[in-house]
Amino acid sequence: MDTNEIIVIAVGILAVVTVIWWFFGERETVAAEVRKDGVQEIDITVKGGYSPDVIAVKKGVPVRLNFFRDETSSCSEQVVIGDLGIARDLPAYKTTAIEFTPDRTGEFPFTCGMNMLHGKLKVT
C-alpha cells in the first residue's frame, strides 16, 4: 500500500463520517411564537428545504405555519404533514398558511410531496 492509497482511504473514511454527521446530526429547534390572539405562529421559508426545519409547538394551542415558497423547483410544490392528514399545494413565491390545533404530543414530520425535503414538528 503506497502513501497515496493511505491518504485516499483516510480521506474517504473522513468524508463518509462527515456526510453522515452533516445529514443526520442533531438540528436546531425553533419554537413558534405565541401571538396576542393565542395562536402559535411561525414563518417557514421553503427553498431546497425548510427553514427552520425543526419547530416546537405546544399541545392544545392553535398553530399557524406560514410556508413561503421561495423557489419554483417542483420538488417543494407540496407540503405534507402525514400524521395530521394535511397536504397543501404551495404556490411559488407565495405564503400558504396551514392552521390546526395539535391534540397530542409527539414528533410529527412534515415533508414535500416526494419525501425529499424534511422538517419536524415537536409538540410538547
Next chain:
Amino acid sequence: MAEHNAQGEVCERVDLPITGMTCAACANRIERTLNRQPGVRKASVNFATERATIEFDPSATNTGTLIETVRDTGYDVLEVSVNENAQDSLEAAHAAEYVTLKRKFIVAAVLSLPVLVIAMSHGSISFLNFDGVNWLQFLLTTPVVVYSGRQFYTGAWAAFRHRSADMNTLIAVGTGTAYIYSVLATAFPSLFVTESGAHSAHAATMVPVYYEAASAIIALILLGSTLEARAKGRTGDAIRKLIGLQPKTARVVRNGEELEVETDRVIAGDVVIVRPGEKIPVDGVVTEGASAVDESMLTGESIPVEKSAGSEVFGATINKTGAFHFRATKVGKDTALQQIVKLVRDAQGSKPPIARLADTISGIFTPVVISIAIATFVIWFVAASPEVRFTMALVNFVSVLIIACPCALGLATPTAIMVGTGKGAELGILIKGGDSLETAHKLNTIVLDKTGTVTKGEPELTDVVTENGFNEHELLRLIASAEKLSEHPLAAAIVRGAEKRGIDINKAEAFNAIAGRGVEARVAGRHLLLGNERLMTESGIEIETSSAYAERLADEGKTPMYAAIDGKFAGLVAVADTVKPGSKEAVAELQRLGLEVVMMTGDNERTADAVAREVGITRVLSQVLPQDKAGEIKRLQAKGKLVGMVGDGINDAPALAQSDVGIAIGTGTDVAIEASDITLIRGDLRGVERAIALSKATIRTVKQNLFWAFIYNVIGIPVAAGILYPFTGWLLSPIIASAAMSLSSVSVVSNSLRLRSFRG
C-alpha cells in the same frame, strides 16, 4: 381557513401583502378603512412586514372584496394566500417548468452530441485527433453545465444548506466531479499524467477527460425531467376537471341592479339569477321561478331534478329548462363542489401505510448513496492497477451517484394515489386517504345497511288487488284521495303511486285517522275504510278470501292494507321499500370479489329476509337498534373479519366509524364525508364494488412502483459500483447510468397513469 373566535362565531382570516405604503400613517389608513368594511371583525396592518391581517365573517364579505377595498384606498395587494388560487398558479408553474426544461434539454443535447462523438472516437477519427481537442470539449460542455445544468447545482446547494440531500445533490456531485476533473486535466495535464504515459509526446491528450459524461448526463436527465413534468401534470387532471366545473362568473342582484360578478365575489345572501342552459355558480336556495337541474356532476343521476321555491341548488350543476332566482347560502370554499375538491386534494397528498418503508428509505437514501460512492472510489483506487486507478475510481464514483434514483422511490406512491383518487372522484367515489385505500383492498366482509342502501329508503306502492268486482283504477283513486289528507309516510307512498299511474285525486271529506288501525273518509259520495285486518274485523267486514294473499305480500317484505267501500270489502294495496335497481348485481359482484355480504337492519326478520332473498344475501342481522349497529360491527371484527360498512352516513355514523372502512352512499353532505372513509356520491350500490376494485388497482400500482423502484436501485447501484467487474469485466458508463436513471422515474409515473383507464 375557518376558525371559531372567542364568541364561537365562525370567522375567517386572511393575510394580504400590501405594497405602496411609505409610512406608518399609510398603514393606519388602510387599517381604518378595512375595519369600517361590513363583515370585518378585526383588521390590523403592519407597516414593517407590509401585511394586512384581517379577520372577517365569510358570510358577509370575502377576500376578493377586501383586496378591492385596499386597492380603492390607493395601495396594492401583491398576492393572496388563499388556497383556491394555488391550483391555477401551480398549473402555470408546471407549464412554465415544462417549457424551460425543454429549452435547457435542447441546448444540452445539441452541445453534447459533438462532445460524445469526440469521446467515443478515441482518436480513430483523424481530424478529431488534434492537440486542442480537450479545449474544444471544454468550450462545448461549459454552457451545458452552466446553463442547462444550473438548476441541479443551485438545488443541491440549497438542500445542502438545509443539511438535506436530494436528487439534485447526486446529479450535481456526479456531473460536477466529472466536469471539474476534466477542466483540471485540460488545464494542468501534468497533474494527472500516469507513469506509463509520461514519456509520450502527446502527454496532454493522453490524460483522459470526461466532459462527455458531464454533458450527456445533464442532457439525459433533463430529458427525463421534461417527460416527467409532462406526465406529472397529467396526474392532477381530475382536480382540474372538478375545478373547471365551476362557472367563472355569476349574475347577481345588488341594490335592485343586475350585475355580472366573478364567482368568487358572490357573497352568502346574494340573490343570483340563473337562465336556462347556464351553470349554477354557488350553492343556495331557490327563491322564485322553477326549473329542472342536471346534477349529474355531483350525484351521477342523469335525470334532471325539478327545482322550485325552497329547493336547494348546488354550484356547478346545469340549469336546463327554466329561469330562476336563488339566494346564495354557501360560497367560495364552502360549496359542495369545493368541499369535494378539498377532500380529493387532501387524499392525494396522503400515503398508505405501505409507503412508510419507502419513506424511511428515501429519507436516508441520498446520504447513504453518497457514502457508497465514496467507498466505491476508495476501493477502486486501492484495488485497481496504479496506471488506471484514479480514472476508474472516478468513473465508478460518478456512475454510482448518477444511477441512484431517489425520484422513482419518491414518485412511486404519490403519483399512484393521485391518479387513483382522481379517477375515483371522476366516478363519484371520494376516497379520504391512503390508509382507506389500503384497508379497502383487504376487506373480507361487507355490511350493508338495508334502508336507503340496498333499498330506496322510501316506500312505494307495489300492489293493488281488487275484490268483489271493483275497478282497480277506481279503487286506487278513492284510496289515494283519502290518503292525501293523511300524514303517514305510507300514505304519501300511495298518493305518489296513484299520481304516477295518472290517476286524478278527488277531495276527500270527513277524514278520520283511527289510531293503530287505519283511516276512514268520504270521497265522491262513497265511504272508504283503509287499514289493517283489525280495522276490517272490528267494522264487520269480511276479508277471508284475501288474507292468504296479504300474508304472501307480507312474506315479500311488503305492508298490505285492506280497503272497504260502502261497507263492502273492495281489495287491498301493498306498500314496500323497494330494492334499488342495481343492488342485486352489486351484491353478486361483491360476492364474486370474495367478500362475505351481510345485511343489517332495524326491520323485523320477515321484511329483512324478504329483501335479502331478493338481492341474494344469505346472512341477515335483523332488528338491530340504531345504537347497536356499531356493536354488531365490533362483534364481526372480534371474529377476525376486516369489515367494510356501507350506510347513508348520518344515522349510521357510529357503525361507519367502527368499521375498518366506512362507506357512505348516495350523498355529498359534509356529515357523511366526515364520518366515512369512502363516500359514494351516487346512490347506486354498484359503487361499492367499484370503490373496492379501484382501491385494489391503486394499491397494486403502488406496490409495482415500489417494487421496481427498489429493485432498480438495489441492482443498479452495485453494478455501477463495479461489483460485476471481477467476474465479467463489466463496468457501467456514467452515461448509460444517467439514461437508466431517467427511464426509471418516467416509467414509475407512466405506470401510475395507467390507472386513468380504470373503468371499474
